[in-house]
Amino acid sequence: MVVKLSTEQRWKAIEENCCMPGYPTQYILKRKHWPVYVEGHGIYLTDTEGRDYIDATSGFMCCTLGHGNKRVIEAIKEQLDKLDYVLPGHNDASIKLCQRVAEVTPGDLNHVFIGLCGSDANEEALSLARQYFKNRGKQNSIIVSQWHSYHGQTLDAVSMTAVPQMKTTHGRDVASINNGVYHIAAPYCYRCDYGLEYPSCGIQCAKALDVFARNVGPENIVAFFGEPVLGSSGSVSPPPEYYPMIRQICDEHGFLLIMDEVMTGWGRTGEVFACNHWNVVPDIMTMAKGISSAYLPVAAVAFGERVNDAFRGQAFPYQGHTHSMYPAGAAASLAAIDVLMEERLWENAAKVGAHLKGRLEEIGKQSEIVGAVHGLGLHLGLEIVEDKQSKKPGRRLAAAIVTKCEEKGVLTMREEPSSIPVVPPLIITAEEADHLCDVLSEAIKETESAGRK
Numbered sequence: 244m245v246v247k248l249s250t251e252q253r254w255k256a257i258e259e260n261c262c263m264p265g266y267p268t269q270y271i272l273k274r275k276h277w278p279v280y281v282e283g284h285g286i287y288l289t290d291t292e293g294r295d296y297i298d299a300t301s302g303f304m305c306c307t308l309g310h311g312n313k314r315v316i317e318a319i320k321e322q323l324d325k326l327d328y329v330l331p332g333h334n335d336a337s338i339k340l341c342q343r344v345a346e347v348t349p350g351d352l353n354h355v356f357i358g359l360c361g362s363d364a365n366e367e368a369l370s371l372a373r374q375y376f377k378n379r380g381k382q383n384s385i386i387v388s389q390w391h392s393y394h395g396q397t398l399d400a401v402s403m404t405a406v407p408q409m410k411t412t413h414g415r416d417v418a419s420i421n422n423g424v425y426h427i428a429a430p431y432c433y434r435c436d437y438g439l440e441y442p443s444c445g446i447q448c449a450k451a452l453d454v455f456a457r458n459v460g461p462e463n464i465v466a467f468f469g470e471p472v473l474g475s476s477g478s479v480s481p482p483p484e485y486y487p488m489i490r491q492i493c494d495e496h497g498f499l500l501i502m503d504e505v506m507t508g509w510g511r512t513g514e515v516f517a518c519n520h521w522n523v524v525p526d527i528m529t530m531a532k533g534i535s536s537a538y539l540p541v542a543a544v545a546f547g548e549r550v551n552d553a554f555r556g557q558a559f560p561y562q563g564h565t566h567s568m569y570p571a572g573a574a575a576s577l578a579a580i581d582v583l584m585e586e587r588l589w590e591n592a593a594k595v596g597a598h599l600k601g602r603l604e605e606i607g608k609q610s611e612i613v614g615a616v617h618g619l620g621l622h623l624g625l626e627i628v629e630d631k632q633s634k635k636p637g638r639r640l641a642a643a644i645v646t647k648c649e650e651k652g653v654l655t656m657r658e659e660p661s662s663i664p665v666v667p668p669l670i671i672t673a674e675e676a677d678h679l680c681d682v683l684s685e686a687i688k689e690t691e692s693a694g695r696k
């Protein structure tokens with residue numbers, strides 16, 4: 244039975260019992276607005292009032308296949324009809340999923356854990372990388388991450404996360420979550436930490452890893468942990484030279500490259516994995532979101548032969564969680580991967596994404612408050628600023644655009660401080676993308692002219 248609340252019942256539960264992720268209850272009550280969706284079909288969601296919206300968020304960049312995919316839903320039902328839960332790993336669906344992930348990931352990423360969420364996958368990747376050096380009798384302990392990257396909410400994951408506005412918002416201060424993690428400048432050309440311009444910069448942000456390694460001593464570093472496209476900072480994609488240079492620096496100094504493909508993986512950027520754009524194979528790759536198109540919570544960590552070799556005859560360092568290798572989650576992922584691969588949806592992401600980006604750039608040229616258009620494939624984002632000269636983040640303007648889009652039937656969201664991801668499901672057509680752009684363009688123009696009054 245599907246739960247349905249009356250408006251009064253819903254507000255009572257929100258006021259008295261419900262802690263919404265990311266929103267103070269008082270804010271929601273004051274706004275008297277909390278949309279609830281009851282159905283999803285393809286790229287559309289329907290709310291309690293029967294209004295349809297284009298889901299330009301893919302629900303936190305997860306729903307790669309769109310909503311209501313019958314093959315995935317049937318696979319979950321069939322699995323649950325046969326077997327609900329069993330000790331982790333003692334079911335064929337999760338064993339098969341490890342094999343399927345190994346087949347689809349690039350290079351020799353042949354060894355796979357199945358977990359629950361992106362944060363969990365990143366914790367596993369770090370445990371694995373640290374233990375890899377211990378097994379080889381080494382003392383390496385430092386992790387290098389990027390400013391503006393996001394890796395999750397658990398202890399190691401939040402230590403690596405460095406979206407500036409989030410750094411102190413987890414009930415812990417910056418010092419207490421350092422955990423052996425150091426951050427270097429990100430490949431964020433619009434706000435280059437060195438004040439340089441691409442390509443004459445020579446990709447200083449990649450060279451920063453080499454400088455850091457030589458200063459701290461490469462024998463102390465476990466891994467560089469990169470987010471291929473800085474998703475929570477507005478879909479900021481790196482220059483094409485960046486990851487090949489990073490791979491080379493890791494190899495020269497002998498530490499590992501870990502790539503967090505939690506948001507970018509499974510077709511979002513126009514390749515099955517973002518690292519394929521640059522022909523770079525990491526030593527460890529983490530995945531979640533699109534692996535099951537979010538029909539159930541599933542994550543994976545895949546690693547290569549070099550890492551695996553350090554564990555021959557020894558258990559891997561990670562115990563997993565109660566629901567690691569969960570049968571229904573694995574069944575959902577197997578079906579989602581089949582749909583993605585058979586329909587070659589990353590190609591649609593590349594094609595429609597290029598068209599969408601072109602239109603967003605046109606909108607950006609005509610607007611004083613669109614500072615930059617970022618991204619690759621259907622992992623796009625608009626950076627909203629108070630004006631192009633100052634580049635000051637336009638937090639209030641971005642919030643106003645999101646509200647106007649919602650009123651006009653397009654769901655978007657604001658990322659800290661002022662970017663709007665444009666990340667619809669990978670099944671979107673060029674016509675639907677045009678409609679999405681028309682709505683965004685109207686919302687931006689209205690917000691801009693209201694700001695001038």
Ligand SMILES: Cc1ncc(COP(=O)(O)O)c(C=O)c1O
Nearest residue numbers: 360361362393394395474505506
């Ligand atoms: C790049 C990246 N890594 C890790 C995470 C954390 O994933 P989860 O929220 O499933 O724990 C996210 C979540 O948005 C993410 O975008």
